Amino acid sequence: MKNDRCCILKGARVIDPVSGTDDVRDVCWKNGILAEPGSISEQDADVLNLQGYVVCPGFIDMHVHLRQPGRTDAETIRTGTMAAAAGGFTSIVAMPNTNPPADNAGAIQYLKDYAAREGVVHVLPCGALSKGLEGKEMAPVGSLKAAGVAALSDDGKCIQNHELMRHLVEYASQFQLPVLDHCEDSVLASGGVMHEGYWSVLLGMKGMASAAEEIIVARNIILARMANWKVHMQHLSCRESVELVRAARKKGIPVSAEATPHHIALTDVEIKRFDTNYKMNPPLRSEEDRLAVIEGLRDGTITVIATDHAPHTATAKLVEFDDAPFGIIGLETAVPVTLTELYHKGILSLPELVSKFTKGPADVLGLPLGTLTPGRPADITVLDPDTEHVIDKNNFYSKSRNTPFDGYHAKGRTAATFVDGKCVFSILPENTAN
């Protein structure tokens, strides 16, 4: 490429859910800022012919574990953001359950500084809700806001004390910080390693009852109504949870929800091979639950797709199922898996799917991201929506390989990713550039 300063993408189908755009037109930028089509002359710019491709606003993953500091053997800010770029994500929200946890302004500053130096996509810090993620005392929400967090969450844990959670939702509203919750009653889910249901009973595994999620979803809806403030349900996995959120949104209560690609594509039947790459929390649930999550995406109850990218080393995962840590990586598989499962199966149109990665998360976070509006940073995701390929974990940029999607037959993938106008990932053929 001649330079990063001026670029024109030509001939692609352009989708921007914020403006409702879905047609073939040019997208261009100058100095990393999106410009009006036609405002830049082709002589001064890199021109890419992207016929057959889809140009979208940069994708946002609201749910990523970067593992730095604490578990840099599994992932670092560098490798995690490279994986994000390869997956088509230009912004990722970094969960605070690092070691030590991001429950103070210093930790947020560390993340921001490091991401500015080493990161290849935008890293939006998420601060802890409670000190040490212990669910006992409030984290310094005001200081976290001043340090630049985009949201608050005790992800991985769930505050069990309803009064503390009530106060946190109220207090967060004052700082305009959305509360993201991993919905789980810890007593009901205690000791569980998979979904409680037919397969846990057959396999003799300790199950995690759907009720553990549903009860907290109901609690959060009530607290969101009381405070009239945003509570976002992370990785919804159960039918009843989807129904609760649907009813609450109908009433105008400010709640939202995300679904992960694995809860869209997989169910608990996979556990019968005792492969720990299918162990995550919330667990893969029944087919009925999977279909309910998909219906929630279809009817707009669930507005966000997020990966819950959770890297673990091969050593950590190569153990007995009971002893393996929860979590799988997702940044590099989310786009192919959801294109295959939702778009090519006719459940979502391409603009609807793109919205779950752009407008959906941007609305929850209250940030002006996820749009191709001129004047905004040139964060762009280019999709190659129809190419069939087989996912190979050995090609990942992530430091970890804990994925259930190795060998998955996908249709569609990310072709290129631009952050602030700079190409951070591309598998576009050479001849796309003039």
Place this chain on the structure above:
Amino acid sequence: MDFTWTKKDLLSLYDLSREEILCILNTAEEFKKVSQRNLKKVPALRGRTIVNLFVEPSTRTRVSFELAEQRLSADIINMNAETSSFRKGETLLDTLRNIQALQADIVVIRHSAPGAPNFLSRELNVGVVNAGDGAHSHPTQALLDIFTIREKKGRVSGLNVAIVGDILHSRVARSNMWGLLKLGANVTIAGPATLVPREFEGIGVRVCRDLKEALRDADVINLLRIQHERQRAGFFPSTGEYAKVFGINSETMKYVKPDALIMHPGPVNRGVELDSAIADGPQSVILEQVTNGLAVRMAVLFLVAGCLK
């Protein structure tokens, strides 16, 4: 018989065909004859090395396996959680890789984690015999139960078998269900609703909430040990209440057919799930189960060893 055994592992009866189960039972019949001779030892596994890795405590299963191995003339190494390297933080897989490096042939494993033997069989070339993995599977126990039923009743197909007790946490119950269903028995499960999940209906088992009804037409009654920790975890109010409502005693025996077999995998909580008089009575085959366990384990080890390189 034309059938040839081809598996290097015995992980679960879920994985076995009807023919494979019958193959083990028929082989066990031959080994039972060996155990009735004066000279009880055969050279079938001479030169083979078997490691008994008991990561979870066990007495009767471990002793039964050890004796079976001795009678087959195998060399034996015993490891348990206390003496093994787990205490030093070595992973299960690394421990087993070391054992494999010593050219062991078969690992008999007891573990608290469901699927641990499946995990090892995938990662290792040695034969893996499951001696009980959490609540998942205990194939040799179910095989010896089924062997005993077949020996006493002359058949398995068409029999009504009631399994009573803590089904939820029982690997014995699960393995029995798979094996019995594959051989054509009718299986009923009963006990406290908190411990008898309806999900088993999905595999063709009858879930019965009324103990008397479960007992009435049973040809075989297999009782499971009730563990005190389940009471503490709030699954039922007390062992006293359990004995009264779900135990087999002179009162509930009124509903049992006079020729029904009373079975128990042991150890028995006398006076809780089973009254002493009945455990020691004419319908009980509890000690014969133990005897048959030896023959069944000899058969399993013999067959598995025959499939190793």
